[in-house]
Structures are given as structure tokens and as C-alpha cells.
Amino acid sequence: MDGARGEIWAYPDRLFYADAQGREPGGVQMTGIEDAPVNIRPARAEDTDNIHAGLLGIAKTVGELHKMRSTPDDIRRDGFGDRRHFHVLIAEIDSEFAGMCLYFPIYSSWRGRPGAFVQDLFVTERFRGKKVGEKLLRHLAQQVNDEGGAYLELAVDSGNVGAQRFYERIGITHQADDHVHRIIGDAFFAFATGKELRNGT
Numbered sequence: 001m002d003g004a005r006g007e008i009w010a011y012p013d014r015l016f017y018a019d020a021q022g023r024e025p026g027g028v029q030m031t032g033i034e035d036a037p038v039n040i041r042p043a044r045a046e047d048t049d050n051i052h053a054g055l056l057g058i059a060k061t062v063g064e065l066h067k068m069r070s071t072p073d074d075i076r077r078d079g080f081g082d083r084r085h086f087h088v089l090i091a092e093i094d095s096e097f098a099g100m101c102l103y104f105p106i107y108s109s110w111r112g113r114p115g116a117f118v119q120d121l122f123v124t125e126r127f128r129g130k131k132v133g134e135k136l137l138r139h140l141a142q143q144v145n146d147e148g149g150a151y152l153e154l155a156v157d158s159g160n161v162g163a164q165r166f167y168e169r170i171g172i173t174h175q176a177d178d179h180v181h182r183i184i185g186d187a188f189f190a191f192a193t194g195k196e197l198r199n200g201t
Helices: 045-061 072-080 132-146 161-169 186-193
Strands: 038-042 087-093 096-108 113-123 151-155
Touching (some): 045 096
């Protein structure tokens, strides 16, 4: 089924932080930056370490740090090399890294319009409570709209009820008519090379 019919998938390996009521956590007390504006810009290669740190922060939050395989070199190669596989928006407050949104272009064959898939959304603890995550998503939506696109899709951990409530609150609603199917690891490589696995996968 074309992904255009479901804007949020019950994808088990990505999340956005939120509390039990779907609100961005308040984070720590911020002195002198409460009214500082959130600046959002495209990522540059020199942002690689912050991007990777954000990915580690996501993995740590869901207790899956042991599953992280990517390195800063992977992010630099695939995000800023000759063949870019994803894009990143960087949020800054008072010139300090506040968060990031990693995404890539997608296309809806049913709608006949492009969109963007949000793979990772992260806000540093210091700046939570300033709607940085929502502002990153709205910035991306405006960018997609300006480029002729019509939708965003994203994945949320199936057990992360707080994140689901957050997305619902800002208007990114769960669609019940899609199921995610995935092939990964040894099964993927066997499938790609035409080999059969012993278990029949």
C-alpha cells in the first residue's frame, strides 16, 4: 500500500520525546535564554557530531543504545557526501545546538505529490519546553509545501504513548489502515542476492 494513506506508522525503532500527556518535557532551568528565538537552518558537515549525538540520545531514551550501529563517519558520508541519502534541519538557540530533524524525500504515487519522511526528531534536554520539536516539524512542513509537496510522514515507537499524544496534539494523526513490513539484516542480504535462508524467510 502506498504510504500516502498513513501519515504515522507503528514503526518500532524511532521516537520523539514527550511526557505522558504528550507535552514536551520542561527540561532544566534555562537562565538568560527563555526569550531567545529558535533559529532553524539546513545542517552542514560540521554539524555531524551534534547530529550523531542526537541519534545516540534517542537510542538511550528508548533503552536501545546497544542497537546503534551508525558512526559520525556514516552520517558525514551519507548526509553530506556526493550521494546524499538524507537531509537534516538544525535548531539553535543563542547559537547553541538545540535539536535536529533528520528526514528524506518521499513520493506518494496515489496523491501524485512529493512529501518528506521524518526519520529522527531530537531536542536537547536543556531546551525542552520551548516547542523546538514542533517548530522543526512546522519548518519542514513549510519547506515541503514551498517545494510543491503535500504531506509529512513519520514513525513513532509503538509503546511510546506520550510521543503519540504529542503528534496527535499538533495535528499529525495516526492512521490505522497501514501496517509496516520490513526486511533487514541477514534476511535482507539473502533476499537481495537471491539466496534462501534456512528458516524459509
